[in-house]
Structure formats: C-alpha cells, structure tokens
Amino acid sequence: MTDLVILNGRVMTFAGPDAEALAITGGVITAVGSNAEIRDLAGSARVIDAQGNTVLPGFIDSHVHLFQGAAELEYLNLHGVTGFDAIAAKVRLYSASRQDDVLLFANCFEYHAFGDAPTTRQDLDAVVSDRPFFVMASDGHTGWANTKALELAGLLHGMAVDEGSEIVMAADGTASGELREAAAIGPVYAYTPLGGREAAGSVTGADPIPIPTAKERALDKDILAKGLKYCAAHGITGLHNMDGNFYQLELLSEMEKEGTLLSRIEIPMHLKHTDPLDRLEEAAQMRAQYTSDMLWSSRIKMFIDGVIDNGTAFMLQPYPETDSCSAPLFTVNHFKQACIRADAMGLQISVHAIGDAGVRSTLDGFEAARIANGIRDSRHRIEHIEVINPADIPRLAELGVVASLQPLHSPRAGFFTPYEPGAILHEFQIDQSCPWQTLRSAGAKVVFSTDWPVVPLNVMQTIQGAVCGLDPDAPQMGAGQYQSLRASLASYTCENAWVEFNEHRKGKLQTGMMADIVVMDHDLEAMPPEELGTASAAVTICGGSITYEA
Structure with a gap:
C-alpha cells in the first residue's frame, strides 16, 4: 500500500525528464510520473498537494557545524x-x-x-x-x-x-x-553556556573534558534536537558535519534510537595539525561503529590554513603592505603523510583550504596519496577555495578532487562586504577568488553548502547568492561566476549525494531511491532570480516520514 503521494508538482527529478507527481511506500520512492498515473496509486495514502510548486530531492548541506549552529540559535x-x-x-x-x-x-x-x-x-x-x-x-x-x-x-x-x-x-x-x-x-x-562542548569537535577535535554529566548530555541532546528541527524547516534531509568526535556520534546515535534524528548525518574524525598520525585509528573506530543510513562516519577533516580576514589563510604572495604569507598549519611532510595514510585506509578526506597556497598544498597532499596508493574513487574534497592560483584550477579535475564551496562566503553573493583592493587581498587575488564557474568549466565536481553557523542555514539564500547575489545594488565582483538555477540546485542535492558516495540511493527522484524530498512553497523556475531567497520549504520528508510542515 502506498503511504504518501505528492501531486500537482513541478518535480525536478535530476534523473531524466521532470514529472508532476510521485508515490512513496516504506520510505522509498515507488513511482514517479503524471498526476493521473500517481493518483491511481494513491488508495488511502496521504496526499500532499504541491500546488504547482517545485518538488526536489531533499537538500543535503554538505558543510555544516550542527552542534555549534544549534547552540548559537540561542x-x-x-x-x-x-x-x-x-x-x-x-x-x-x-x-x-x-x-x-x-x-x-x-x-x-x-x-x-x-x-x-x-x-x-x-x-x-x-x-x-x-x-x-x-x-x-x-x-x-x-x-x-x-x-x-x-x-x-x-x-x-x-x-x-x-x-x-x-x-x-x-x-x-x-x-x-x-x-x-x-x-x-x-x-x-x-x-x-554549554561549557564549550558544542565546539569540542572543532576546537580540539576530541571529546569534551571533563566527561559530560547526565544532565549535560540531556541538555546537549535538546540543543541538537532544536538544530535538527531548524534544518528540517529549511528542507534539509542530509548533513555533512565538518567537526566531529565520539561524543557527537553517541548523542546522535541515541537520538536515532529514540526517533528524534530528523536528518541523515555524516560525522567525520577531526585530525588536528598537532595530532600524531596514529590518531587516525579513531577514524577507523568511528567508521566501524557507526554505519546506519541515518548516521555514519567515513571521512576525516583537516585544516591546512585559517581565513583571509585575520591574515591566517596561507598565501602564495604576501598580504598587502606586509611581508607575511601566513603559513600552513601542518608541515608539508606531516600533511602528506596524513593524506597518504587516510587514503590508504579508504577514508574520504576533506580539507579546509582558503588561501591559494593552502589550496596548492592540499592538492599536493592529495597527489602524494595518489602516487603512494594508486588511483581510486576517493572523492577527496577541498572546502572553501576562496583564492586559487590559475595554474592549480585544472588540477582538481586531474586529481578527481571535489570543490566544496559555500556561495554566501563570497562577497559576490552579497552577504559579506566586498573586498577592497589592497586591504586584505591584492586586486589580482580578488579577480581569482571564489571562481565557481571557472572550476566547474574546468571539469571539477562542484558541491554547495552553507558552513552554518558561519552564514544562515537558509538554503534558498545560498541558492540566490550563487545565481545572482542577494543584493542587486551591491558592487559586482566577478559576475561571470554566477551559476544557473538548475546547476545550483543540483550542487545542493544530487551532487551532494554523489560526494557522500550515495548517488545510487538518494539525491534523485526516481523509483527505488530513498524518499528524501522537499516540497517548496514556490515554483522556483518561475520566480525572479532576485527573489529566490524568499522561497522556503512547505513540506520536508526524510525516509518517507514528514519531518517538517509549514
């Protein structure tokens, strides 16, 4: 018996032609087609009328800090x-x-x-x-x-x-x-107020010290539950966390058993530049212990540099009016050996790299892993890529490296103030910054996310930022880098399913796929681009269960 049908939608399947409707049974999409075809399957199923609005695979935010974001809502x-x-x-x-x-x-x-x-x-x-x-x-x-x-x-x-x-x-x-x-x-x-537990997976990469009390654990789960409800309200059905420890995995696993885990979540092991390589064994333990469709761990996260604004991003040229390029957090050998060992363990690697020297160092590490271990479908990721030297752009496609980008980080998107030439970046670096379309055109796989709480979790704000920017009156910075609506939505749905090695199970609306779906409150393709940020989720469905209804 069909559990749920969605009718009267503009269904973007990302698996062929668009459709009007779909049916869900047992948490799986069992039919996609016309209104007439799906209506015949409805029986006693609950019917959601999409009212002519866009229906998409559930959004997967591939770069978030769930615990911090949830805590900072307060x-x-x-x-x-x-x-x-x-x-x-x-x-x-x-x-x-x-x-x-x-x-x-x-x-x-x-x-x-x-x-x-x-x-x-x-x-x-x-x-x-x-x-x-x-x-x-x-x-x-x-x-x-x-x-x-x-x-x-x-x-x-x-x-x-x-x-x-x-x-x-x-x-x-x-x-x-x-x-x-x-x-x-x-x-x-x-x-x-949470004793720093919300940031332990990022600040130290380890579990909170001292061990949280039962009262503290209950408080932290309440905060995470609030964050997950907030995610569901934005049409999100999947998250790739960018900080991690056993503590978060334990809390989320308890929530999964209690039925309060509203989104699928991947938690990485965070390897700090001060850590010995033997600590990678924790990543193997996490991978072995957490393997469900809702909660898993198969990736490590590293930082190669900091950020442009405080001068800690690693640059090929000194910052304006200084003699400082900053420096990588990892030594060259330590980073390459970390990449080689993690890759040999079959782990995916994601690296925060913002400066052009940081990006180059990361590519060098990934290349070293390929040379040492051979070519495999690793889908290693560089997070951010805010400045890249043109010589390094083709290397992403050559090495099979994913560009994991956050459109609202770029001043082009209008959320942050545009760079002034000569302030924190040289003019030529501004021209090379956040090259979304250049990377895509060069053959790199491009995925989008927020980095919440760095920017708001609102997916459609990020989509508008990628398509045309949030402020049409703001100074344009590389307007040629803007993306099409379909490409932007793909980078938030099917491409994010691909980057987590789940393209055969989610990210597309077709028969046999997990029923992770968002029904929007607008027909996105009929909206003026400068209004896309006002669209929102009307209904969010994860695994066939409704997790949010406006």
Missing part, C-alpha cells in the same frame, strides 16, 4: 550590527536576559564593527564591563574578549598556544582582546 547574532551605540544597545538588552550565563557570548561579529581600528578589550569593556563578554566573528576563526573574559580564561597576560593560533598582545604587555584560531579561542569558549 546566542546573540550581531551580523551587520556596527557602531558603538548599535552594538551596546543590543548587547546590553541581551545581557539583561542572560543573567545566569558565566560568559556572555555573541556571534557573527564584524571584523571592523567599531571602525577601522582593530577591536580591543577596552572597546568591549565599554559595552559590558561588569561581566565576562566574548564575541565571535562569523568565520569562527577570530574572537574578541573583554577584560573580565580574558581574566576568567587566564589569558589577560598571554599564554603559550599551538602554532597557528595567537593571543594578540598590546603594547603594554597584556592581551589586546583579539584571539586568533582555535587554541587561543578555546580557553574562553570553555565558559559558554
């Missing part, structure tokens, strides 16, 4: 808030509502929120001086702490941190307030 978001008065007004109102927090935490802070000069602890003291206060940049690679937060974390007079991280010091020998990268941010993050 925190103050300061994106676009600049100037002392505006910041102070929002923060003080928020502070009054969070009196029990040891550390007042806000996110999505602008790098120059107070003006051209770098933000200092004194700036934040002027906003909040009577309690520890910490703000995180959208990119998650830089944070700023007021004096009380620095004292709380034991950082006011500096502290030794891992290479690649920095506690920026002022001329008087005390911390300026700016903290760059994980090892510098971690001591403050430990005082968030």
Whole structure:
C-alpha cells in the first residue's frame, strides 16, 4: 500500500525528464510520473498537494557545524550590527536576559564593527564591563574578549598556544582582546553556556573534558534536537558535519534510537595539525561503529590554513603592505603523510583550504596519496577555495578532487562586504577568488553548502547568492561566476549525494531511491532570480516520514 503521494508538482527529478507527481511506500520512492498515473496509486495514502510548486530531492548541506549552529540559535547574532551605540544597545538588552550565563557570548561579529581600528578589550569593556563578554566573528576563526573574559580564561597576560593560533598582545604587555584560531579561542569558549562542548569537535577535535554529566548530555541532546528541527524547516534531509568526535556520534546515535534524528548525518574524525598520525585509528573506530543510513562516519577533516580576514589563510604572495604569507598549519611532510595514510585506509578526506597556497598544498597532499596508493574513487574534497592560483584550477579535475564551496562566503553573493583592493587581498587575488564557474568549466565536481553557523542555514539564500547575489545594488565582483538555477540546485542535492558516495540511493527522484524530498512553497523556475531567497520549504520528508510542515 502506498503511504504518501505528492501531486500537482513541478518535480525536478535530476534523473531524466521532470514529472508532476510521485508515490512513496516504506520510505522509498515507488513511482514517479503524471498526476493521473500517481493518483491511481494513491488508495488511502496521504496526499500532499504541491500546488504547482517545485518538488526536489531533499537538500543535503554538505558543510555544516550542527552542534555549534544549534547552540548559537540561542546566542546573540550581531551580523551587520556596527557602531558603538548599535552594538551596546543590543548587547546590553541581551545581557539583561542572560543573567545566569558565566560568559556572555555573541556571534557573527564584524571584523571592523567599531571602525577601522582593530577591536580591543577596552572597546568591549565599554559595552559590558561588569561581566565576562566574548564575541565571535562569523568565520569562527577570530574572537574578541573583554577584560573580565580574558581574566576568567587566564589569558589577560598571554599564554603559550599551538602554532597557528595567537593571543594578540598590546603594547603594554597584556592581551589586546583579539584571539586568533582555535587554541587561543578555546580557553574562553570553555565558559559558554554549554561549557564549550558544542565546539569540542572543532576546537580540539576530541571529546569534551571533563566527561559530560547526565544532565549535560540531556541538555546537549535538546540543543541538537532544536538544530535538527531548524534544518528540517529549511528542507534539509542530509548533513555533512565538518567537526566531529565520539561524543557527537553517541548523542546522535541515541537520538536515532529514540526517533528524534530528523536528518541523515555524516560525522567525520577531526585530525588536528598537532595530532600524531596514529590518531587516525579513531577514524577507523568511528567508521566501524557507526554505519546506519541515518548516521555514519567515513571521512576525516583537516585544516591546512585559517581565513583571509585575520591574515591566517596561507598565501602564495604576501598580504598587502606586509611581508607575511601566513603559513600552513601542518608541515608539508606531516600533511602528506596524513593524506597518504587516510587514503590508504579508504577514508574520504576533506580539507579546509582558503588561501591559494593552502589550496596548492592540499592538492599536493592529495597527489602524494595518489602516487603512494594508486588511483581510486576517493572523492577527496577541498572546502572553501576562496583564492586559487590559475595554474592549480585544472588540477582538481586531474586529481578527481571535489570543490566544496559555500556561495554566501563570497562577497559576490552579497552577504559579506566586498573586498577592497589592497586591504586584505591584492586586486589580482580578488579577480581569482571564489571562481565557481571557472572550476566547474574546468571539469571539477562542484558541491554547495552553507558552513552554518558561519552564514544562515537558509538554503534558498545560498541558492540566490550563487545565481545572482542577494543584493542587486551591491558592487559586482566577478559576475561571470554566477551559476544557473538548475546547476545550483543540483550542487545542493544530487551532487551532494554523489560526494557522500550515495548517488545510487538518494539525491534523485526516481523509483527505488530513498524518499528524501522537499516540497517548496514556490515554483522556483518561475520566480525572479532576485527573489529566490524568499522561497522556503512547505513540506520536508526524510525516509518517507514528514519531518517538517509549514
């Protein structure tokens, strides 16, 4: 007996011709066709009327930080808030509502929120001086702490941190307030309302210390459940997490057994540049232990560099008006050996690489793995690729490397302020940045995602950013890189199913595929491109079960 039918849709199958309707039985798509054909199969099944709107494979967000994103739904978001008065007004109102927090935490802070000069602890003291206060940049690679937060974390007079991280010091020998990268941010993050557990998989790549109590585990599961409901409300049926540890896997596995896991999730093992290669055995343990259709682990995540905005992205040319190219987090040999060993274990590798030297180093590591182990269908990934040297563009297709891109990261998309030539990038680097269509045209496989909570989880905002940008009045930066609507949607559905080695089971609407589906509230192809971001999910279905209904 058919369980569920969807009628009157503009069904983008990504498996041949479009259709009007489909039927679902036992969590699987059992028929796709015309309204008349599917209506005959309906019987007593529940009928969803798509009302002429687009029906798609469920969105797969292939680069998210679920635990952090879910936790930050509770925190103050300061994106676009600049100037002392505006910041102070929002923060003080928020502070009054969070009196029990040891550390007042806000996110999505602008790098120059107070003006051209770098933000200092004194700036934040002027906003909040009577309690520890910490703000995180959208990119998650830089944070700023007021004096009380620095004292709380034991950082006011500096502290030794891992290479690649920095506690920026002022001329008087005390911390300026700016903290760059994980090892510098971690001591403050430990005082968030969740005790930093939401970031352990990213900051340390290991499980939280001390071991969470039963009460803390219950709280964390509640936060994750809220995040998964939020994902379902955006039409998402699959997630590729970009930070990982056993703790997250344990919580999500419990949720799967309890029936509250609303999305399929892959969790990686996070290998830090400070880790010995033997730690890769944890990845093998994760892969062996978690193998369900809803929760699995078969990938490692590494960082080769930082971000452009704080000067930690690894560049081939020095940053403007400096003699610094930054440096890779891994040494050349350590990174290549990590790639070789992980590849030999049959693991997929995803590497955060933003600068052009970081991208080149990552490609060199993947090439070393190919030479050592032979060619295989690895689908290794480079995450972000914000600047790439033209000589390296063809190497992605040659090495079978996937370009995992986040359109809203690019100023071209209109969510962040466009780069000023000579500020943090040279003009020629701006011309080479975020080359979505250039990579696609060169034969690289391109997949799209958000990197939530760096940018909003709203899939259709990202789609609009890829197609035409969010702000038609914003300065255009490489408009020739914009994507077609169909290509953008494919990069969020069937291509993301492919990159997780599941193209034979999901990402297309055809008979025998998993019933992971989103019914939109608009006919996307009939919408003006500049309005795509206003479209949203009307119904989300994962495994044949409705996980969201507007």
